[in-house]
Amino acid sequence: RAKAEGRGTHRFYESGMGAEVRGRRLMEHELRTAVARGEMSLVYQPQLAVATGTIVGFEALLRWNRPAHGFVSPALFIPVAEETGTILQIGDWVLRTACAEAAGWRVPLRVAVNVSAVQLHAPGFADSVEAVLAETGIDPRRLELEVTETALIRDITRALAALTRLKQLGVKIAMDDFGTGYSSLSNLRAFPFDRIKIDGSFVQSVDANQQASAIVRAILELGRGLDLAILAEGVETKAELGFLGAELCDEVQGYLLGRPAPIETFAAATRGEAADLGTLAA
Numbered sequence: 001r002a003k004a005e006g007r008g009t010h011r012f013y014e015s016g017m018g019a020e021v022r023g024r025r026l027m028e029h030e031l032r033t034a035v036a037r038g039e040m041s042l043v044y045q046p047q048l049a050v051a052t053g054t055i056v057g058f059e060a061l062l063r064w065n066r067p068a069h070g071f072v073s074p075a076l077f078i079p080v081a082e083e084t085g086t087i088l089q090i091g092d093w094v095l096r097t098a099c100a101e102a103a104g105w106r107v108p109l110r111v112a113v114n115v116s117a118v119q120l121h122a123p124g125f126a127d128s129v130e131a132v133l134a135e136t137g138i139d140p141r142r143l144e145l146e147v148t149e150t151a152l153i154r155d156i157t158r159a160l161a162a163l164t165r166l167k168q169l170g171v172k173i174a175m176d177d178f179g180t181g182y183s184s185l186s187n188l189r190a191f192p193f194d195r196i197k198i199d200g201s202f203v204q205s206v207d208a209n210q211q212a213s214a215i216v217r218a219i220l221e222l223g224r225g226l227d228l229a230i231l232a233e234g235v236e237t238k239a240e241l242g243f244l245g246a247e248l249c250d251e252v253q254g255y256l257l258g259r260p261a262p263i264e265t266f267a268a269a270t271r272g273e274a275a276d277l278g279t280l281a282a
């Protein structure tokens with residue numbers, strides 16, 4: 001098949017290559033053209049303010065409809081795209097698409113976009129964000145970039161420079177998957193974060209698990225002390241939501257409140273006919 005595709009086609013079948021390596025090469029190859037072929041799309045998951053029960057924003061989550069495979073999890077293909085650098089092109093598409101879609105919402109809700117370490121450390125990342133903001137015309141304060149701790153530690157100086165510039169543009173920065181990476185506390189002090197996202201693994205059974213509840217309480221206290229908003233991810237049950245509300249967590253996100261879905265699913269919210277926690281959780 002590689003031969004039939006003609007000259008210039010990357011040869012990903014080599015004799016003697018293991019099946020696993022071949023599979024990986026094939027994925028790398030297909031990822032290079034996935035955006036151009038229209039195989040990438042975004043789904044959105046609502047983020048709600050606990051105090052009011054209203055949707056305050058959406059996280060954009062990438063979906064790849066891979067030929068002959070169907071939808072492949074970003075957890076599987078993002079690491080491959082990072083290793084080959086394809087993430088730069090894909091990440092640019094994600095940012096541009098999320099901002100363009102958000103520009104069309106009647107209500108100026110927040111749009112949160114995940115940014116990979118490779119993007120954050122690429123020269124010109126802040127410039128490319130600035131260009132997308134200018135092109136789409138969205139208020140920079142509506143854009144929130146989600147970065148993980150692991151993404152920061154590659155080159156702290158460079159990551160800090162990029163995030164500082166983005167902050168100056170008015171863009172918000174969230175620390176994603178908080179509690180699962182390295183040296184969280186020094187990172188919190190060194191980087192200009194607006195929000196901490198508590199990883200879903202701490203939120204799961206937080207109402208019933210003593211260790212989880214101790215960790216979540218400590219993160220909430222940390223957020224209050226450092227003047228950072230806190231969002232709890234992966235909220236799946238009413239009991240978890242009840243605990244987070246009682247502990248004054250600012251925002252929540254999870255299957256209980258809404259599964260990631262095409263933005264049309266949430267048309268009532270983007271048009272301003274906001275659904276509340278009660279109707280969403282029902």
Ligand code: C2E
Pocket residue numbers: 045060061062073074075078091094114115116146176177200233234235236253254255256260
């Ligand atoms: P993340 O940014 O921490 O996103 C949260 C993940 O948890 C999403 O998985 C979401 O669908 C899932 N989730 C949401 N609510 C619940 C819940 O109540 N229970 C459980 N069990 N899971 C829940 P998804 O969409 O498969 O994305 C996985 C990861 O892939 C993301 O984790 C993020 O790190 C990465 N990712 C997704 N989209 C992008 C993107 O556009 N760019 C980059 N660089 N990474 C992305």
Ligand code: MG
Pocket residue numbers: 059114146176
């Ligand atoms: Mg995220």
Ligand code: MG
Pocket residue numbers: 176177197199200233
């Ligand atoms: Mg997360």
Ligand code: MG
Pocket residue numbers: 176177
């Ligand atoms: Mg994650």
